[in-house]
Amino acid sequence: MLENLAKIDHSHNLQKLKVKQKGFIAKIQHKGEGKLTMLASYIDQAMELAFYEIIEDDEIYWGEIPSLQGVWASHKTLEGCRRELREALSDWLALRLHLGLMIPVIAGINLNELTKPV
Secondary structure (H helix, E strand, O other): OHHHHHHHHHHHHHHHHHHHHHHHHHHHHHHOHHHHHHHHHHHHHHHHOOEEEEEOOOOEEEEEOOOOOOOEEEEOOHHHHHHHHHHHHHHHHHHHHHHOOOOOOEOOEOHHHHHOOO
C-alpha cells in the first residue's frame, strides 16, 4: 500500500516538475529570440554527441549523451530513441536552468549565461 502511494506521489511530482519546466522554457522564449535560438542550438549540438547502441537481449535501443550526466533514453526503435533522448535532454536542461545548476559548455554555447541577470 505504501509502495503504491509512493508511486502516485512520485508521478504527481514529476507532472508538477514538467509543468514548471515548460513554464521556465516559456519565460526564456519571452525574454528574446536570441536566447531561444541559443537553447535550440545547444540541443542540436548536444544531440550530435549522442551515442546509440542496441541492447540485443531486450531488443531495444539505448542512447545517451556521455558529456551530460544522466541524459539517456531507450526505445524499441532508433528513431524513437532519438526522440526520447531529445526530450530527456530538454527536461534535463530546463531543470538545471531552473535550479541554477551548471551546464557544460558545448560547441562554445554557454547556457549558464541564460540565468544571469540582465
